[in-house]
Amino acid sequence: MANTYETTEGEIPKPQTKIIWRTFWILLIVTALEFLVAFTLPAEYRTLKILIFVGMTIVKAFYIVGEFMHLKHEVKSLIWSILIPTIFVVWLITALLVEGGS
């Protein structure tokens, strides 16, 4: 077994990690920005703060699902099979916000 490994080792291609690390830096920088917003924006701008946080969370979700989970590079029918059902979540949030009178 160890022998076979030795002989195939030469055929193993070099790692392709450029996009992975780029995604990591994006996630890290967005998280750092979230902290910055949390502690520098005064409490009066609460709505703006929440909007920024939600926006940044969606950006992070896009990179995790798209790059790390590779969904961006799957076929269209798979992408939509996963994304379209999440409409129900959006619907629930919208319905509760409207009905709750917020």
Place this chain on the structure above:
Amino acid sequence: MASTSASVEQSKKTSAWFGGVRPMDASYGKLMMWFFLLSDAFSFSGLLIAYGLIRFEHPAYTGSPADFVASDAYWPIPEKIYNAFPFFHGIDLPLVFVGLMTFILIMSSVTMVLAVEAGHRKDRKDVEKWMLWTILGGITFLGCQAWEWTHFIVGTDEGATRTVWNYISNSWETTTIYGANLRVNEYGPAPFANLFFFITGFHGFHVFSGVLLNILIFHNAAFGVYEKRGHYEMVEKVGLYWHFVDLVWVFVFTFFYLV
């Protein structure tokens, strides 16, 4: 007869409904992992939306954050509650520990993609290495969560004065309470602690399951199971689960700790 069966064979090959083709260009196992994760996303959405609903049922704290005092009359500001860090007792470090936990989980997500990438290249040594780092990240995160829970349950040195129902004497009584349980806590209204336990607990249980799955994958990779099989797709499937756990934490982090 022979020509009929040949034409049936032909139509089977060309139609998406007779098998033999993969319209989504992904294996059965991978698709099922995706659909499981979709259903799991609904569970977490339900919990987080319930958090929002219950939170906005309670009055918000309206004063300035500098003179915030915990009370069960309004929902607390998270940064004033989650401000402890191990070995820095009594020092106000808002959200620093949660930030560290976020970093650890994102980092372990990165090592997981690196393991998947190594699997594509059928590089057994690299798969083992990156799986080990991922397991280490997961265990570290769980350790952090154990510390956070302990701190949350035990509470601060000062505690808080609350009027609670005494079930023994069947009367209200005013006492100093420390930390949190499901009935009363020193940070805010009772649902605040309940939702903390349920949401971070449900997520932590996912991390725990993920660590177990990662150990299984590492074991199989180390014993050459995937090398014999000729592909490392199992690393990919469990990788999907692990990234999902990271994804959920991103949302928990925003809606639980930042907002």
